[in-house]
Amino acid sequence: MEPTPPGVERNAAPIVHGGEIAALEAVLSRGQWGHGPATDRFEAGIAELLGVPDAVAVNSGTSALHLALRSVGIGPGDDVVVPSLTFAASVQAIAFGGARPRFAEIDPETLAVTPDTVMEAITPDTKAVMPVLYGGRAVDLSPIRAALAKRGIQVVEDAAHAFGSRAPGGWMVGADPDTVTCFSFDPIKNLTTGQGGAIVPRSRAEADNLRSLRLFGIVQSRDTRAGLTTYEVQGAGMRFDMSQLNAAIGLVQLEHFTGVATMRQHLWRTYQAELSGLDGVHLVDVDVANTVPFNCVVRLDRGRDEVFHRLRTENIGVAVHYPPNHTQPGFAAWHRDLPVTERVAAQILGLPFHPAMTYDSVRFVVTALARAVKETA
Ligand SMILES: Cc1ncc(COP(=O)(O)O)c(C=O)c1O
Known part of the structure; x- marks a missing residue:
């Protein structure tokens, strides 16, 4: 292996x-x-x-x-x-x-x-x-x-x-x-x-x-x-x-900030290239030419929770940024209906994203994601 x-x-x-x-x-x-x-x-x-x-x-x-x-x-x-x-x-x-x-x-x-x-x-x-x-x-x-x-x-x-x-x-x-x-x-x-x-x-x-x-x-x-x-x-x-x-x-x-900023932009663009054409997976656009990306988030058409758990089982560090706040018990007093936020919050998945990652790391994550999406469909 x-x-x-x-x-x-x-x-x-x-x-x-x-x-x-x-x-x-x-x-x-x-x-x-x-x-x-x-x-x-x-x-x-x-x-x-x-x-x-x-x-x-x-x-x-x-x-x-x-x-x-x-x-x-x-x-x-x-x-x-x-x-x-x-x-x-x-x-x-x-x-x-x-x-x-x-x-x-x-x-x-x-x-x-x-x-x-x-x-x-x-x-x-x-x-x-x-x-x-x-x-x-x-x-x-x-x-x-x-x-x-x-x-x-x-x-x-x-x-x-x-x-x-x-x-x-x-x-x-x-x-x-x-x-x-x-x-x-x-x-x-x-x-x-x-x-x-x-x-x-x-x-x-x-x-x-x-x-x-x-x-x-x-x-x-x-x-x-x-x-x-x-x-x-x-x-x-x-x-x-x-x-x-x-x-x-x-x-x-x-x-070292300039180097890290370039590294983050490069990593994001690598994800962008590798994710392109993946069915049911949409990359959240950060306007990378102007942005130092903090994360790399995709929206999945279906099965986000199952894909998340499958990838975690494979020890891949996916995360959800963030569960919405208007449905939190602590913020119930300020709840209002936010249908777009609720739909999107159930679709988002943050992929591993930090300067220690390489081209092979991105390929590994994207291959695992593609497999998990396919098996979930
Ligand atoms: C969107 C957002 N706002 C505020 C904060 C709070 O920053 P800190 O953890 O430095 O208090 C964070 C980070 O955790 C964040 O992601």
Whole structure:
């Protein structure tokens, strides 16, 4: 029997470039492990890569969303439009802050909201829209930006999947001056710090507020505080800062980001070529020319659950991103009928997708998928 090619048993996995260990040792030996100079350097590094003036690092993508919503004034009594087909974190960031998620439909081809599905979901209480950049693909809300602005509705983007992607013919995700963008740097994302996230603010004042919100509401930086007998708490704040241990990993990952981005695009295109012509299997399009793909998802015409179990039995790391949120018991208060989301959610299957995979890994997965689809028919 042929040996199994690398990486097929994992749906997603981080890549270690090598320098991370030395970078961690350097932080460990300096004895100051919390937020510090490495965090500041990491913030500067991501801002430079995105071509934006500033970025605020936090301890997770979920914290980034939570703080971004709070900083734009979202709270109890407000509705926030969000797709149901996203990770629970997007919805929790809204609900945990006391606002109401208002679930929106998606385009079955991209699994993301569209200007039409956003407008359909808006209520008189809607104060924000949270598009989710599914698979890394940018969401273009420009046709409705004026309509949203007229109603005072802000855009806080969940770009957890989309670090390094670009809007077609336009700016990097994060560089739209009218949007607050939130990234996740968890272990399987395009860029990782081990665990972490970042917010791209729209102004200096927004950045200052986010920095205060992420660290106890204290005005003075940690370094300044060390030389003072007091400090000033200016308002609410939590412990959501990014440690230097995480930032040190992120700085090394950042040095290798361009290579990883190319690798992810190449891997996605390899899947695209191998999947073409496979009956009953439709690749969810990520607009790979502009996107650093986070995953590779197909929709199956029939038998998704059986195909999933067959492939898992063969130790192939398929996964479902995501079970919809509007049918979760914890979100029952905000349920509404979303027939497209329900249909699509029963069809999607995420294939193993991470930089350790090779051409042979993709061929192996696609051959197994074709067999499972055929046997399920
Ligand atoms: C779409 C989406 N939003 C938000 C998050 C939350 O990010 P984190 O795990 O860094 O809190 C994730 C990742 O898990 C995600 O996939």
